[in-house]
Amino acid sequence: MTEGGEGRAAFRHRTAEIAVAGLFLALGALVVYDSVRLGMTWGADGPRPGYFPFYVGMIICVSAAINIVRAVLLRAEAEKTFVQVGQLKMVLTVLVPSVLYVALVGWIGIYVSSILFIGFFMRWLGKYAWWKVAVVSVATMVVFFLIFEVWFKVPLPKGFVEAWLRLN
């Protein structure tokens, strides 16, 4: 493995294994906790609501614990790279805008935010000319508008721009 730069490991395999197994352990514990609150025993009219989830949670916890132990013990695995810096950057360049996009959808509706989102990608990652960016992003959303709202009559979230254009 070449050290330095984009090929460097951002996370080791073992770190990732332990982190995800830890997440499982926490979720399992949460399930067990709520099941105990609901009653995991046998009630007067059969198993109480927490009965089934209790065992589900227990199995999650036990499996997660075993996975953590396995990750710690596997020495050869620990040397492997889970994700390289360059790869992580790539993933984040999509993930972060996607999160912003979802936030935007809740605020100004899906049409305007999707046009901005597609446009951002084409301009920033694809380095397309502005007119191409505008044509592709707007045309895509017009097609979606026709398919969903007009043809199948499924309403999509809208904001003030659509209200101003009197589309809703």
Next chain:
Amino acid sequence: MDEIQSLIHGFGVAMSTKNLLLMFTGIVLGVIIGVLPGLGGANGVAILLPLTFGMAQQPGGATSAIILLSCIYWGALFGGAITSILFNIPGEPWSVATTFDGYPLAQQGRAGSALTAAFTSSFVGAFVAVVVITFLSPVVARFALEFGPPEFFAVYLLTFCAFVGTSKEPPFKTLAAMMLGFALAAVGTDPVTGTLRLTFGSTHLLTGFDFLVAVIGLFGIGEILLTLEEGLAFKGASARINLKVVLETWKELPRYWMTSIRSSAVGCFMGIVPGGATPASFMSYGVARRFSKNGDKFGTGQIEGVVAPETAAHAAGTAALLPMITLGVPGSPTAAVLLGGLMIWGLQPGPLLFIEQKDFVWGLIASMYLGNIAGLIVVLTCVPLFAAILRVPFSVIAPIIIVVCAIGAYTIHNAIFDVWMMVVFGVLGYLFKKLQYPLAPLVLAIVLGDNAEASFRQAMLGSQGDMSVFFSKPLVGSMTALALLLLFWPLIAYLRGRLRRR
């Protein structure tokens, strides 16, 4: 023969102009979905499911809706082969084995014959599986009419234990992923008493997690993130299929009849027992390599190496619908999504479907025959068109796919919260894929969790809490025993390996 008569009746239902049109639409959409990275059978059907809500309310509409959605599934199965052979990118997990010999063939300039072989053997595999469905499913359904809660729970147990026993992933990861699915299914209202569970006071969680959102996130967004790691450029061989290549390949194919039969059998078996299409394709490739005269040449571009996995994957993908319509237990994530559709349209999947909804069931089965013929025609004639889609740069196609996923997640319940959940599931899907946590049992557990729990509790109520009810009768006992055998299979295999090494 009752089945033949019912089938002819089914053809009458499926042959209407509207349904044939939907069939072709579904196939074309499905191939596009199968070709695009990040969209596959399961999440493609999940995204388009809300479009059928309105359609299903008209008389006979549920049949049209299932024809549309199942044809999307067939299309996606066909589409996976295109990307594997031309671009060395398996569009679907079950086409991974197709790349082994398909891509070398394309590099040698024989992409046309590889594609023809793949499509034709897909068709053969699917056809065998549909014949099996036609004659076996009424028998299974009649049999299942006698099932009580213990039997149903044993079927669920068998389904989930089969995942532990047959998957290539580490057993404790399979178990963890599966149980996470059950936990997510438990969120919301308790199906028996109506108590709120695991909601922690959140109003968004009152109705629980919708598995469609999970499917779109895990398979869609997760897949996009994984694809990004590999880089942005797709470099592929060009494909042109003309009649001459097709006919030449067809002349060659009968030579591999034994491989076809073997692969169809493996596929049907793995599809009905919920192993799924992916292990079926690998298993069939391995078996073909062992039995073939040219076994040592596999991996360098053998037509037979394309025939084996494609036949099995399609047979398994199709056969996965058998337990879905007869028992209400889907054999694959996509079958699970179709099952979800059935429930949303107001049909109760299970053995009663064969009595109460004859038009629907036989219309669907007839449409499987027609859909696969339509599929074969569409893919053989339009390959260059579909391959062109993959040449659209990723910086254009990736945001559009994410937008499509977001729309799909939103339209299920008209809730922005679901879109957020989709992103969370996307990140989980990315991590799980990289760390070999299997996604299929997780999705199936979310779908079946409530039913499995309800049948378990009903069985326990009937027996006053006595666990031996699961061994009380020969049928339920043998199913439970088989399930336990599969559950402990990794342990048995491990111990056997140690004993032999000594």
